[in-house]
Structure formats: C-alpha cells, structure tokens
Amino acid sequence: MSRARDTAQADGRQGETSPAAPAPSTDGDAHQVPRPLLAPDEPPAFEIINAGGRGSAVLLCDHASRRIPRRLGDLGLDAAALRDHIAWDPGAAEVARRLSDLLDAPLTASGYSRLVIDCNRPLQSPESVTERSAGIVIPGNLTLTPAERAARIDALFRPYHDAVDALLHDRRDRATAVLSIHSFTPTLNGGRRPWHAGISHWRDRRLAERLLAALRRDTTLTIGDNQPYPIDEDMDYSVPVHGDGRGLPAVMIEIRQDVIATAAAAAAWAARIADAYRAIDLPAPSAADPQ
Numbered sequence: 001m002s003r004a005r006d007t008a009q010a011d012g013r014q015g016e017t018s019p020a021a022p023a024p025s026t027d028g029d030a031h032q033v034p035r036p037l038l039a040p041d042e043p044p045a046f047e048i049i050n051a052g053g054r055g056s057a058v059l060l061c062d063h064a065s066r067r068i069p070r071r072l073g074d075l076g077l078d079a080a081a082l083r084d085h086i087a088w089d090p091g092a093a094e095v096a097r098r099l100s101d102l103l104d105a106p107l108t109a110s111g112y113s114r115l116v117i118d119c120n121r122p123l124q125s126p127e128s129v130t131e132r133s134a135g136i137v138i139p140g141n142l143t144l145t146p147a148e149r150a151a152r153i154d155a156l157f158r159p160y161h162d163a164v165d166a167l168l169h170d171r172r173d174r175a176t177a178v179l180s181i182h183s184f185t186p187t188l189n190g191g192r193r194p195w196h197a198g199i200s201h202w203r204d205r206r207l208a209e210r211l212l213a214a215l216r217r218d219t220t221l222t223i224g225d226n227q228p229y230p231i232d233e234d235m236d237y238s239v240p241v242h243g244d245g246r247g248l249p250a251v252m253i254e255i256r257q258d259v260i261a262t263a264a265a266a267a268a269w270a271a272r273i274a275d276a277y278r279a280i281d282l283p284a285p286s287a288a289d290p291q
C-alpha cells in the first residue's frame with residue numbers, strides 16, 4: 001500500500017508537473033553525458049528469486065525496498081520518513097519471498113524505494129515520481145529536470161519491468177498467473193481499515209473471484225474485493241500491463257501491515273495465500289488487452 005493517491009486526492013492536488021527543461025545534450029561530449037543513477041557498487045534495480053521456479057504463479061513485489069540510490073542522498077527526508085510506509089510496503093517482500101518458496105514461483109522484487117520512482121505507476125502518472133505522499137513533501141522530487149527523471153526511469157523502472165517482461169515471455173507456453181504482492185496501512189485518514197487483506201483485479205476478475213472464495217472459507221478473515229484499492233490503469237502498472245496486457249490472469253494481493261509485522265506472521269500469511277492458490281483452478285488465458 002501506502003499509496004500516495006490517498007492523500008493526493010484528499011488534499012485536492014491534481015498532479016501538476018514540473019516545467020519543461022531542455023533535454024540533455026546528446027552531442028557525444030563526454031562532459032555532457034549524465035552519470036548513471038546507480039554506482040557500480042550499489043545493488044541492482046531488481047532481484048529475481050527462484051527464476052527457474054516451476055509453479056504457475058509469477059510473483060512481483062513492486063514496493064519491496066526502501067533503499068535510495070546514494071546519489072540522491074535522503075531525498076530531503078528524515079530517517080523516520082525513510083523507514084515509513086511512504087517509502088515501501090513493509091512486510092510485503094517477506095510474504096512474497098515465502099510465497100516464492102511455497103509455490104516454487106519466480107519472484108521479481110524491486111530494489112529501490114517507490115519514492116525514487118514508483119514501479120506500480122504508469123510513467124505519465126503524477127505519482128510516478130511523487131512530490132508528496134501521505135501529506136509529506138518529498139523535497140528531492142520537487143524540481144526534477146527531464147534528464148533527472150529519465151535517469152530514474154532508465155536505472156530503475158525500465159530494468160525492473162524489462163525483467164518481468166523477459167520472464168513472462170520465456171514462460172509464454174506455460175500456465176501462468178501474475179500475483180503482485182503489496183501491503184497497506186492499518187489506518188487511513190484516521191479511519192481503521194477492516195480488511196486483513198484484499199484481492200484486486202483489473203478487467204479479468206476470474207482469478208480474483210476464485211482466490212476470494214478460497215480465502216473467505218476462513219470466516220474469521222475479512223478479505224476485501226477490490227478493496228482497499230481497485231486497480232485503475234491510470235494509477236496501476238503491474239497488473240494492467242503484465243497481467244491483462246498479456247491476457248494472463250492477474251491479481252494484486254494487498255495485506256494489512258499489522259498482520260504481517262513479524263517474520264512468523266508474514267510466513268503464516270504466505271502459507272494461507274499459497275493454500276488458497278493451490279485450491280483453485282487457474283483460469284485460462286484471455287485475449288490480451290492492447291496497451
């Protein structure tokens with residue numbers, strides 16, 4: 001979770017963009033070539049765990065990390081903000097890793113914070129490189145030049161999604177479903193959120209319906225149907241592009257952060273989701289959605 005759009009909408013902000021600046025020089029002058037965003041000794045833009053997984057699930061974790069590239073410093077934020085849910089989805093990577101193991105599923109996890117560039121936002125979204133999240137201004141994102149924005153896209157967003165594209169392409173003849181793993185805050189704008197977890201879908205809701213039914217067999221759980229967040233092609237990237245865009249059944253699984261706050265709790269939720277996934281019949285691919 002920690003979707004900035006909650007507060008962006010709440011405070012009426014409509015996604016103004018930075019004024020256009022000149023494009024960087026491409027005349028070959030070495031002094032004009034921008035340095036890459038990531039230094040050679042920094043971790044890569046993404047990690048693939050269990051790349052050769054034989055199961056039908058393909059896992060994504062768009063908000064796995066709160067790391068900031070060294071060159072960007074702290075984006076003007078204090079340490080508390082950089083540990084906060086605005087920077088990442090606490091617990092989501094832990095659940096995703098356990099699921100990767102339980103379902104023998106490849107997992108692609110983003111290596112850097114959503115505050116640098118959000119891998120689950122279309123590039124045209126004002127929240128792609130958000131200037132504000134949960135009421136907190138992100139100083140390091142306020143005056144980006146087009147070149148600086150392009151550097152983040154090239155270093156982080158593209159490699160992550162290119163890796164997912166390649167992985168799905170390699171599996172094109174095998175039954176595959178895309179599961180995008182996120183976490184959300186227990187409260188929003190002072191209100192308690194009732195769902196332990198939510199299953200969200202875009203156009204093809206067959207996989208979501210089956211997983212919902214399986215998870216709801218445990219009547220002690222409150223599972224959201226397209227809650228806490230519906231998927232919107234203007235706001236979401238991974239499910240519309242890698243799922244519906246390829247005709248693959250796909251869901252976003254959101255888990256409330258307080259129910260996966262420890263490794264043991266995250267493992268228990270991974271087991272619950274794995275059990276639900278194993279209990280259903282995977283829907284057949286649909287017609288790919290043209291993007």
Ligand SMILES: [Zn+2]
Pocket residue numbers: 001002062063089181182183
């Ligand atoms: Zn998320």
